[in-house]
Amino acid sequence: MPDITPKTLPGETMSGGMAIASALIANGVDTVFGLPGAQMYPFFDALQQRSDRIRTIGARHEQACGYMAFGYARSTGRPGVFSVVPGPGVLNASAALCTALGCNAPVLCVTGQVPTPFIGRGRGHLHELPDQLATLRGFVKWAARIERAADAPRVIDEAFRQMLSGRPGPVAVEMAWDVMAGSEFVTPLPRARIEPALAPSPQDIEAAAHALVAARQPMIMVGGGAQHASEAVLALAEELGAPVAAFRGGRGIVAEDHALGLSSYAAFRLWPQVDVLIGIGSRLEMPYMRWSGMMKLIDRPPAPPHLIRIDIDASEMHRLAPHTPVVADSAVGARALLDAVKRLRAQKTDSMARPDRAPISTAKAEAASAIRKVQPQMDYLDVIRAALPRDGLLAEELSQVGFASYFGYPVYEPRTYVSCGYQGTLGFGFQTALGVKAAHPGKPVVSITGDGGFMFGVQELATAAQYNIGLVTLLFNNNAFGNVLRDQRIGFGNRVIGAALENPDFMLLARAFGVEGHRVASPAALAPVLEQALKSDRPVLIEIVVAQGSEVSPWEFIHPTR
Template identity: 35%
Template sequence: MTTVGERLVEMLEARGVEMVFGIPGVHTIELYRGLAGSSIRHVTPRHEQAAGFLADGYARATGKPGVAFLITGPGLTNVITALAQARADSVPVLAISGVNARATLGRGLGCLHELPDQCATMASVCLSSERIEDPRDLGPALDRAFALFASGRPGPVHIEIPTDVMALPCDDTSTDEAASAGPPQPDATAIAGAAALLSRARSPAILVGGGAKGAADLVCRIAERLDAPVVMTANGRGLLHAHPLGVPASPSLKSVRALLADSDAVLAIGTEFGPTDYDMYVVGGFPPLKGLVRIDVDAAQIARHACDIAIVADARDAVEVLMSALEDRPADAAPGAGTARAREARDAAWDEIGQRYRSHVDALDAIRKAAPGAMIVGDSTQAVYAGNLFFDHDRPGGWFNAATGYGALGFGPPAAIGAKLGRPDVPVVCVVGDGGMQFVLAELGTAMDEKAAVVFVVWNNGGFQEIETSMVEAGIAPVGVRPSAPDFCQVAQSYGMEAQRIASLGALGAAVSQALACGGPALVEIVGDPAL
């Protein structure tokens, strides 16, 4: 007899799942029955929220869904923050949880780990939430989950299995629905209209977000064909590293907004026009865009920000077709004008962010030079805020953090571990503040357990400095912004991790190089505020 729990593992394995993240409990042990004999690797974090962040980082690094096993009740509510971050950033995460026995559900009997309606709780955060009431439901539920990941804008999906269902016998009930799923194909009429509009533009621009990271080569080609500056939002960084047409700066900056306002056509690829990218300071004033063409896999997302032409499709599919439909540029279009416009916008944005943030970006540049091609995974900390405003990374999809979208503190370290586990061949550096590090300090142990060679750069300025500054500027006496921190190097060393402390940004590049050379997890602590 093959149980539901065993069949679940088989079905995940058949769908290419390589690892699951979770903490086993009495409500999920039947899900683990087949795990030891499978090819799936189990990773145990120290907290369920970290399990979600690990799955998120793994998914961003690999492009495959991250999977978490979670106990009923508190295990699931602990992971909600991580799933909300994944929802905000369109990251495919599959949360598989237990739930109490079917006969007890919704009756308020006071069972261990009981929630009034666990599915309803998760449905408010996830793309879908469903319960396996019968073993025959398992395959179709998994098919629907993987179809959601493959056919549109991804995000978290939740499946729960009652404890009295986990051990029931289960045949393979897959419908192979996921295999037939795929993103929508670009509409020919929309492509033709967009090609005509962009071909006749004399000063076009391109906006790229995280949805374009799989089309970096095509974005470069269409930018060169149109002679169009390319503005990269935070999740779009790395698509045109060091390219004359690249503008690795936030559209929240006045200088970048001026570039877009002066454009007679704008092609926006895989970007949702969210406030954390387009109005970071909540001051309004983002200009109306002339001749706006949007490419997005999600029709509902396109509907939230009006445009002239909408192309509902995967970025790579749409840009490839659009390229072939473009006509020759206007004969009177000034050659090289796009390069000059991009350079002017870059220079103005660099000046606009100010000396303090420029010093933070210099520190990020030092990390990039010490670890070329790295994934730099950030938490909510000042160096990351600076990088989101202006930073030219060298890897598409290699700069991501939780300082946009949902904005969860404690994201960086576990997400970096998940990214490294998913791509062990790629250097991974986590940039985190002392406050965010303390949210997930114990995950240093997870990195050691899993031999995940992440370099944790902890920017220890003694508190929540960004919040303290905001309180002072608002005329509010700072309260609660100076929590004490441990000796991070000693904590790391107590786990057996290499650690060193520096007090100068000039020493950061060498410290990161040394940490990478050790071949295992390592921590670099920056003490004080070297930017002052």
């Protein structure tokens, strides 16, 4: 009988850094955002050796590495990966990890650790934290140490399972300096297997369907957890005649130019008529934390409306208890609910009145008219929307135009509006938008930012230039942290401190970084400049000069009251 034993095992001797890089490639990673340092040299050397399989985009600050990975993940739904040194590098990137946790974005941080004999000793080795894993576990979904190079395939696979199973979220892995540089035999593994979402309880679906069949004016609110469920949500909405609204994370799941697509403020105007609310992949911050003076803790909202929640995370049903819970993936749950509603309706012999769409169109028209007063932000948003195709991407920022975009910028497709969610991380926008553009080199991407937020990551203009990341950045310069300035003037007797800014000449700055720059002062002037910038496919900075204090507050449309 011939010997059919393999002559060699399906593996090879490699460094710890190469073992991590190989495991990332096996899991389909095509891009790593990173900033190399001493503990990470073997990993970055492996990335260089495998540059035919995986590209590396370097940054000038660790925070930018994290935010670029966040932008990649938020705009694609695929894992965004970044690598920084341990200790201060991890802490510099922690804001991006907190943002990813708040937005349920699949982001993987690959970092180092002091040499194995020094871990937990407190000797003060380079970049040592007292307990880095404990620190990371405070703001990521899961974190682990890779103890040996041979363990890298298994631990990286587990990182992907944790990151993508159930409610997505950021994860982190660390490897000690000596393990990263040392070598041993490593057996590769296939990519991680992500368990399919569990089917919802038939009893829960039946209860929800009965409530919907009896509804007069249902409404659907979607969040970031439903970005992959666009088709199912739209089909359910059309069957019910229910409008679909989102605050930030769920925008574009149903196009806002669809008859059933609502802006957040149009949804507010319709809210008093709603008798059944379906929350899909959403924390429902909008109705239960922002509207009608309800800025208080609510464990179970009163009815009406009768609240149905579809969420993959069972713990959400305790954070805000619905009247009818459905624990399921957004797409799976929406399809099951659609099927049940159709079946119940088919069984009814009496004629059933469908929800009246007239109030929906009225609310949309009234909201569109009311928000026109938010100037000049609305006129600028009109220019941006006209310049971008339906699938063009916009990354907002905590700025006067960014806030207005929550309700004033129509979104037409999933994942084309990138926000930072409830974390409200000032300065995230420009850095995140670089990752969005890196993920979508063939699509137009616009970053809107204020002068204050832009300066958090201004150094990344160098990254944009070096890697030719063709992002168009609209820098609204009002020489202020505009919200803080308004609050201090109105609420604190005009005692202004730290809110008025003296800025550099941004056009000189753009030239210094080798980036094309333009300065405009009106929406009419912006339109042709933006059109040309989007055609250039090069990094472009457009400064928009706005008189300090001239912008109308958007907050009555974000925190509306009756």
